[in-house]
Amino acid sequence: MNWLVVRTKPNKEGIVKKLLSNNGIESLIPMEKIAKKDKIVSKKLMPGYIFVSIDKENPKTFNTLKSIEGILSFDYSQKLLTIAEIDSLIPDNERPVTELESIGAKKGDLLSITYGPMQGSTGTLEKIDTNKNEAVVKVEIFNRITHVTVGTEYLELAR
Numbered sequence: 169m170n171w172l173v174v175r176t177k178p179n180k181e182g183i184v185k186k187l188l189s190n191n192g193i194e195s196l197i198p199m200e201k202i203a204k205k206d207k208i209v210s211k212k213l214m215p216g217y218i219f220v221s222i223d224k225e226n227p228k229t230f231n232t233l234k235s236i237e238g239i240l241s242f243d244y245s246q247k248l249l250t251i252a253e254i255d256s257l258i259p260d261n262e263r264p265v266t267e268l269e270s271i272g273a274k275k276g277d278l279l280s281i282t283y284g285p286m287q288g289s290t291g292t293l294e295k296i297d298t299n300k301n302e303a304v305v306k307v308e309i310f311n312r313i314t315h316v317t318v319g320t321e322y323l324e325l326a327r
Contacts, residue, residue: 171196171219174236181218184236194221201319203284208319278326279305281318290326291316 174195176184181197188195198213273279277293291307294315301320306313 171221174218174220176216176218176236178216181212181216184218188218188220195219196221206285207317208284208322273323273325279303279323280326281305281307281316281322282324283322284318286316286318289316293323296320 174184185195185197196219198219199210200213201208202211273293273296275293275295278290279293281287281289281291286307289307289309291305294304294306296303302317303320303323305316305318305323307316308314
């Protein structure tokens with residue numbers, strides 16, 4: 169399996185990914201998580217581009233789909249990327265992470281936040297959203313209890 173870099177219309181990466189998925193074609197939008205004020209948000213690593221998995225023996229036509237502007241090429245030839253090259257482009261915080269349940273965390277457990285503006289804070293686990301890889305933690309700030317949503321990869325059991 170190899171990957172192509174496909175140029176999309178501005179801010180249409182999600183639409184293209186959905187169209188490709190509906191046609192049975194695997195794709196990837198490289199994202200990174202960054203801390204902003206009191207939350208962690210996802211940001212596109214390469215806006216306007218999406219990676220598309222292609223099987224050389226059985227290629228599927230996808231460049232006729234709406235919102236695709238073309239395939240990135242160098243010296244007038246398409247550059248196929250290997251799985252290793254794609255893996256190197258995915259930031260560590262976007263790789264599959266160990267869910268809190270697998271380390272034994274459950275509602276009411278004391279957790280430490282390891283990254284972001286709340287780094288070093290401890291709080292009580294309220295709930296886990298495994299679809300979004302997020303957890304709600306009750307943290308005491310200025311003698312008040314505040315609910316903070318944190319990516320599960322930034323939490324660990326408090327010692």
